[in-house]
Amino acid sequence: MATVSIRNLVKAYGKTEVLHGISLDVADGEFVVFVGPSGCGKSTTLRMIAGLEEVTGGDIMIGDRVVNNLEPKDRDIAMVFQNYAIYPHLTVRKNIGFGLRTSKLSKPEREERINEVAAMLSMTEYLDRKPGQLSGGQRQRVAIGRAMVRDPAVFLFDEPLSNLDAQLRSQMRLEIKKLHQRVGTTIIFVTHDQVEAMTMADRIVIMKDGSIQQVGTPAEVFHQPANAFVAQFIGAPSMNMLPARYSGGAIKVAGSSIAIELPLPDGSELTVGIRPDDLIVSATPGVFEGLVSVLEPLGSLTLAHIDIDGADIVAVADGRTPPAVGSKVHLAVETANLHVFTPDGEALR
Amino acid sequence: MADSQIRASAAALMNAPTSAKPRRDPAAIIRWTLLAMGAIVMVMPIVYMLSASFKYPYEMYNLNIIPKEPTAENYAYVLSDGRFYRWFINSFIIATCTTVSAVFFDALVGYALCKFRFRGRYIIFIAILSTLMIPTEMLVIPWYLMSRSLGWLDTYWGIMFPGMMTAFGTFLMKQFFETVPDDFLEAARIDGLNEFQIWWSVALPLVTPALSALAIFVFLGNWTAFIWPLIVTNSQELYTLPVGLTTFSVEQTVDWELIMTGAALATIPTLIVFLVFQRYIIHGIAMAGLKG
Numbered sequence: 001m002a003t004v005s006i007r008n009l010v011k012a013y014g015k016t017e018v019l020h021g022i023s024l025d026v027a028d029g030e031f032v033v034f035v036g037p038s039g040c041g042k043s044t045t046l047r048m049i050a051g052l053e054e055v056t057g058g059d060i061m062i063g064d065r066v067v068n069n070l071e072p073k074d075r076d077i078a079m080v081f082q083n084y085a086i087y088p089h090l091t092v093r094k095n096i097g098f099g100l101r102t103s104k105l106s107k108p109e110r111e112e113r114i115n116e117v118a119a120m121l122s123m124t125e126y127l128d129r130k131p132g133q134l135s136g137g138q139r140q141r142v143a144i145g146r147a148m149v150r151d152p153a154v155f156l157f158d159e160p161l162s163n164l165d166a167q168l169r170s171q172m173r174l175e176i177k178k179l180h181q182r183v184g185t186t187i188i189f190v191t192h193d194q195v196e197a198m199t200m201a202d203r204i205v206i207m208k209d210g211s212i213q214q215v216g217t218p219a220e221v222f223h224q225p226a227n228a229f230v231a232q233f234i235g236a237p238s239m240n241m242l243p244a245r246y247s248g249g250a251i252k253v254a255g256s257s258i259a260i261e262l263p264l265p266d267g268s269e270l271t272v273g274i275r276p277d278d279l280i281v282s283a284t285p286g287v288f289e290g291l292v293s294v295l296e297p298l299g300s301l302t303l304a305h306i307d308i309d310g311a312d313i314v315a316v317a318d319g320r321t322p323p324a325v326g327s328k329v330h331l332a333v334e335t336a337n338l339h340v341f342t343p344d345g346e347a348l349r
Numbered sequence: 350m351a352d353s354q355i356r357a358s359a360a361a362l363m364n365a366p367t368s369a370k371p372r373r374d375p376a377a378i379i380r381w382t383l384l385a386m387g388a389i390v391m392v393m394p395i396v397y398m399l400s401a402s403f404k405y406p407y408e409m410y411n412l413n414i415i416p417k418e419p420t421a422e423n424y425a426y427v428l429s430d431g432r433f434y435r436w437f438i439n440s441f442i443i444a445t446c447t448t449v450s451a452v453f454f455d456a457l458v459g460y461a462l463c464k465f466r467f468r469g470r471y472i473i474f475i476a477i478l479s480t481l482m483i484p485t486e487m488l489v490i491p492w493y494l495m496s497r498s499l500g501w502l503d504t505y506w507g508i509m510f511p512g513m514m515t516a517f518g519t520f521l522m523k524q525f526f527e528t529v530p531d532d533f534l535e536a537a538r539i540d541g542l543n544e545f546q547i548w549w550s551v552a553l554p555l556v557t558p559a560l561s562a563l564a565i566f567v568f569l570g571n572w573t574a575f576i577w578p579l580i581v582t583n584s585q586e587l588y589t590l591p592v593g594l595t596t597f598s599v600e601q602t603v604d605w606e607l608i609m610t611g612a613a614l615a616t617i618p619t620l621i622v623f624l625v626f627q628r629y630i631i632h633g634i635a636m637a638g639l640k641g
Contacts, residue, residue, distance in 0.1 A: 050535075083530055101541070101542070
């Protein structure tokens, strides 16, 4: 196990800079998830930690060593790839044992290690099969096994679940989390799926356009987003964002007025964010009033798209007794659950 | 309805005249005709070669396929001539060595051109490809001058060196390595393999069909090579099979029946190689996106 520190990390391809000096400390044994939209630089960061991309500027430290100029094999890391990257011409046993080829272990010790890892991943009965005879989930386990067998200081996962179907993804998510709890190795996991990030991470690193937007626990990034991007990216369905104005100790939003104290001059333009599950749909008057335009039933709950003063917002309604399409509804919200952002997206509260 | 009535109705239906005859597709007729003509053009020389190898000299210029008096004497004569075995072994050694070498170096260069990023990569690739456009007849002069100055005339090495690496093979392998995802190579890099080990243990096994196809192409090409071995060799001990067979023709006479017998015998190894590896050739060609 080891810590990972990134200091002012920069990556440029020619004149195009794709990572703009990011810094981060990953604690020993921590499970950190990098999340962000495509092209935000999360995979590039991971590949730089792995040594698969050259560092343009800044430092990467694994443990107390600066590893910028070390070969991948000398960094004491293991990586699981999106496409599994398990060798189709080798059996599961040979795939898992592949990383031990360069180790100094004796043959019986290697066999013991392979069997131990296979047992941990419930793959013992498949050891003599080729990858072509395995399901997607089993292949993913082989890829994880190949990474585990070397007992590295840091595990790197590059979107390892994105090729799996929804059910399998959720199952593998749980397995990886259990695995981390059992082995306690530092894990850096890259995904574009915020649900994966929320469910697995000790801390989430949210990235956009080559910069870190926020680092925090799942609860922190959900409840106290640093900016409008994080607020909208984390949480499903996405946070409702409404243009507003601050005036006389109240926010004027969607034809309503909500009393709130903000350190802003009167007339300031704002954006108000409200999570769909913080909106309470009721028949009695609340903060907002609008017409239900579309319903998205999800079983236990229903997503109601409501037209309020020309703005379309989403609220979570009861799954059994949803409001009818076209009906007038009232929406209430606790002031404490309001998120307020400046016009350039910075969170005020 | 009684059982007999049902049967009668069924019989009547089956015997009823059909309203329209099945139409023959004109495109299919043209296609099959062209294929048949192509097959005849390809197969006839082989059939004639086999036929001629069982004929007496007086019958050589008679184009009948079945000899009037079939004889195995030609085979007995060629096989009892010690030189034939020598040429056969020469051809086998040369074709095998060049095949091993070409497959090794073509795969190595193809891999480097495909998977490494370095300055001048594209120019090198184009330069290699451009050599495909130069006919062998033009290359034999520089090859000969090289061989002479390096003392390779009339040696195995002199026969083999032009084929030790091929532009076509490099191109073929480069195209195949494009299909190998970089993740495999990066995973191996993280697992501690050096670049040569990655190529050998990870990349090569993933392009086995291409390697097999290339091996067969190179082997057949060298087995049947004629011009260069003819030019670079002087002593009969170093002749390859195609060159050696020409010794059956002398100034006044050409022993066609013996040449055809030798040629028929020479096709046996190529036939075996092809039959054993044909599925790899077909798979390899299909994967390369080439149509034969």
